[in-house]
Amino acid sequence: QVQLVESGGGSVQSGGSLRLSCAASGSPYSTYCMGWFRQAPGKEREGVAAIDSDGSTTYAASVKGRFTISRDNNKNTLYLQMNNLKPEDTAMYYCAADPLGHVNLEYPHCLRPRGASYDNVAWGQGTQVTVSS
Numbered sequence: 001q002v003q004l005v006e007s008g009g010g011s012v013q014s015g016g017s018l019r020l021s022c023a024a025s026g027s028p029y030s031t032y033c034m035g036w037f038r039q040a041p042g043k044e045r046e047g048v049a050a051i052d053s054d055g056s057t058t059y060a061a062s063v064k065g066r067f068t069i070s071r072d073n074n075k076n077t078l079y080l081q082m083n084n085l086k087p088e089d090t091a092m093y094y095c096a097a098d099p100l101g102h103v104n105l106e107y108p109h110c111l112r113p114r115g116a117s118y119d120n121v122a123w124g125q126g127t128q129v130t131v132s133s
Contacts, residue, residue: 002026002097002122009093009127016085016131022078022095022124030073033101033110036080038091038129045094047109049080052102060108063089085131093129097122 008020035050049059049069068081101110
């Protein structure tokens with residue numbers, strides 16, 4: 001199974017930018033659907049963006065136009081460029097690797113067929129993003 005390590009989090013002021021990275025090792029990363037999730041204190045984890053093995057992408061409405069997800073298969077690395085950050089973007093950010101999911105534009109994450117288990121999705125340990133007003 002793929003192992004994931006996030007980096008690039010930090011504290012910025014509203015309107016600032018950060019770029020998160022997620023280094024992958026283990027299984028063939030290039031074939032996986034990859035995604036970024038975030039979880040704020042007291043809230044459920046939510047999908048932010050996803051990118052499929054063919055490069056197709058999907059975003060949550062709250063970040064569309066501000067965040068860009070990308071991947072470098074030669075470096076086994078996933079990125080999330082975050083611009084015009086807002087206080088409501090404050091959260092722990094996690095990357096995820098899904099060997100069976102695919103991008104669906106109706107959802108801000110990799111999606112599996114109806115009824116399929118998500119048991120073997122790999123998760124990183126998270127990186128904290130804090131945006132002050």
